[in-house]
Amino acid sequence: MSIEIKVPSVGESITEVQIGAWHAEEGKWVAQDSEIVELETDKATFDVPAPLDGNIVEILKKPGETASVGEVIGYLEEAERPAGIDEPEPAKTPPKSEAASAPSKAKEATSNSEERVMPAAARVMAEKGIKSSDIAGTGPGGRILKEDVLNHQGSAASDNGTFREEEIVPMSPIRKKIAERLVEAQSNAALLTTFNEVDMSAVMDLRSQYKEMFLKKYDVKLGFMSFFVKAVVDALNLFPQVNAEIRGTDLVFRNYYDIGIAVGGGKGLVVPILRNAERLSFAEIELKISDFGQRARNNKISLDELQGGTFTITNGGVYGSLLSTPIVNPPQSGVLGMHGIQERPVAIDGQVVIRPMMYIALTYDHRVVDGREAVVFLKRIKEALEEPTRMLMEV
Structure with missing residues (x-):
């Protein structure tokens, strides 16, 4: 039996959301309470958890599309955990001695993670198959901007003429x-x-x-x-x-x-x-x-x-x-x-x-x-x- 994945109510004044990234793919198994899709409103972004263990059988709304509160955006079919998929370990609270260094560690990790790639740049990189490690970011804190990706691609394509491109992205x-x-x-x-x-x-x-x-x-x-x-x-x-x-x-x-x-x-x-x-x-x-x-x-x-x-x-x-x-x-x-x-x-x-x-x-x-x-x-x-x-x- 398929379970509906609906847009939950997120506030009295909010009637519509924009679909962000899906953290799960069709046909893939997800654990109960794991984050399966990101929804964005005009005030904040939040994730929808899986209501139970199962497989994502259908995704109805793609990233960038809008959906109303209560609208069905996908279906989940209950299923047991497949063999070979380990149960996630519970999060551990770091000892106090580690807490003081947490901000600096988080900052260091962020600089080497996907967060240093701006959303528009990430889309172009995904389309062109470019790795973040191949690009030097010129944005604040070394963040990779869309222009950095285009300049990199343009440099690589210089032998085939000037690289010019426009991208139309809906406003969030x-x-x-x-x-x-x-x-x-x-x-x-x-x-x-x-x-x-x-x-x-x-x-x-x-x-x-x-x-x-x-x-x-x-x-x-x-x-x-x-x-x-x-x-x-x-x-x-x-x-x-x-x-x-x-x-x-x-x-x-x-x-x-x-x-x-x-x-x-x-x-x-x-x-x-x-x-x-x-x-x-x-x-x-x-x-x-x-x-x-x-x-x-x-x-x-x-x-x-x-x-x-x-x-x-x-x-x-x-x-x-x-x-x-x-x-x-x-x-x-x-x-x-x-x-x-x-x-x-x-x-x-x-x-x-x-x-x-x-x-x-x-x-x-x-x-x-x-x-x-x-x-x-x-x-x-x-x-x-x-x-x-x-x-x-x-x-």
Whole structure:
């Protein structure tokens, strides 16, 4: 008897998904609860598990096609485990001594895995039978881009003339949603951006002083983002308009701070939320952000973790950005942009000195936040980062 593989309900507002990769082929046996197909919505990517042991007898929807919630996308026929297929070993929790090195090990493994190949590049490589080991990636972190594959193929085909090709790829639900929200923000809000710069010496000195003790105690590195989250919460507490939103003809103010942290994922940029950031310690912030980053790369961020948020922080500096104008995530009224740290000459007490400087940018909805408030809000973040003890003393 065949069992229907259906698109499960994944959220009240979601009625359609896009089929991603099938992890199983027709005629192949799968174990119960193993991941058989990847589904993508406009907010997140998730996998559908096999309801029981059996063989995939038919696949109705191919990768890239859309399907409605409840629609049948394939059939599974119950069958016992074939001889020669071992039962998977249960996952083991690494001892604490290994936990501290997990992020670095994961990073090392990622650089040598399929995740360093971007999706468009992977499709061309599969079509042309090209191995990732044959291509030098030029993208961030050595990632292989589609252009790298085409250049490689073009070089190989240079004796037969110029290699020119176009590829039409449907926009993913996440990319469509990002496009819609960016246009919505530009069309429906009065956006302005104000800039400042921060001397990062004090933060860098604190990180250098406590990084080993912090790592030993919490099994996570002390990064810059926890300082920025703390500084943002401090500034939002003084300027609640930046944490507010327009709802109809009303302004909604909050006494809590749910901070969205933009992280790069396997399917694009996602913004999981640090709920009640005002209650979190430095260690809790770093642990949550590290967890977000790892799960975003594997498309394991849940829908609930992406919904809501009262303010957003995005860090273009990790990609080499020196200065940018971030776009507000509606219905929020503000977003802080971090950028790269560069040693630059600055004048202090009449002397020219070299300091590690970072440009920061605040884009805000002028319907909610006045220019003076925005400027002083950003100045407060600058002061909190240049003198971190001010946040502890609340002065």
